[in-house]
Amino acid sequence: MGPMGDMTEPRWLDDEEQRTWRAYLHATTLLEDHLDRQLQRDAGMPHIYYGLLVQLSQAPRRRLRMTELAKSAKITRSRLSHAIARLEKSGWVVRENCPSDKRGQFARLTDEGMDVLRRTAPGHVAAVRQALFDRLAPEQVEQLGAIMRVMAEGLEPADPDADLPWLR
């Protein structure tokens, strides 16, 4: 990015870009709200908490280290601590000590947690389908995937050394 105090006129969005950007903001907030409400109603937790349970359900022995879980859910460790505390109160997750690193903690999905997931996953998939995949043409699904992957590339939390190639 340019130096501070850069006085050059910024490149504003053109018409097509504006329309797309507005549509993006509109659609993504509507979908996030929709899924949040759907899951709050049917599973008693917000979308992000549900995502945590899903991650755990797919992990070996249904458990993950806190830091790994935080990374894959793209939230801070602090936020995760609070979230896991809440999920633990609900009985869907338990914490377990890590024998090889006494600082470490695992979050493990309980059987109750797995049950909640089994009960609510169909409704959640249905909601996603209904909002997205049942409304898009197959090409559009591919296009969306490609676009999202491009976006993610540009935003990926940088490898600490990635911007220091001259040091290698």
Add this chain to the structure above:
Amino acid sequence: MGPMGDMTEPRWLDDEEQRTWRAYLHATTLLEDHLDRQLQRDAGMPHIYYGLLVQLSQAPRRRLRMTELAKSAKITRSRLSHAIARLEKSGWVVRENCPSDKRGQFARLTDEGMDVLRRTAPGHVAAVRQALFDRLAPEQVEQLGAIMRVMAEGLEPADPDADLPWLR
């Protein structure tokens, strides 16, 4: 949606859909986080608050009724009340009584608020550009717009009578 207790196996996402859905979740959360941090750093407020100022800046006399603003920002009136209270403390917005409806309130963008917007808009546009438009091919911008419009259609808060056509 089907009746409760529906025992039929739900249609899960196929491979392509899974990949796209994951990419969508990944990319949208990364972008939202990125913009939130960028605006928190450069403008001292989260993305949604910035959006409120933008809406106001484009409205006639730089003011809108609370309910209208809430609708166009797609947030609850409750959330808006808190947000405007906060923006009022920062001096960027003021509340004004509505003469024609004594229940009503306008939120009006102050000159200070307008200044913040002028100062920070270039950086924000640059961030959006860098994350999105500078990385997408022109066709992809169009595709993204089309896809987001389809999504929004399916999620649009329903007109109360929209699903009761037989009553007209």
Add this chain to the structure above:
DNA sequence: GACTCGTTCTTGAAAGTTGAACTACATACG
């Protein structure tokens, strides 16, 4: 061992969000 430094995870307080209850005013209808 003792020192330093980095990592893991938690904590507490402040800020933000939600959904329901509530106040005040508007509108419709008899």
Add this chain to the structure above:
DNA sequence: CGTATGTAGTTCAACTTTCAAGAACGAGTC
């Protein structure tokens, strides 16, 4: 009018997220 019902906005309590410490351990160095 008067009463009922709806709408605009705020407020409260419960919950979630953020930010800035902080406690506990690991790893390297002397």
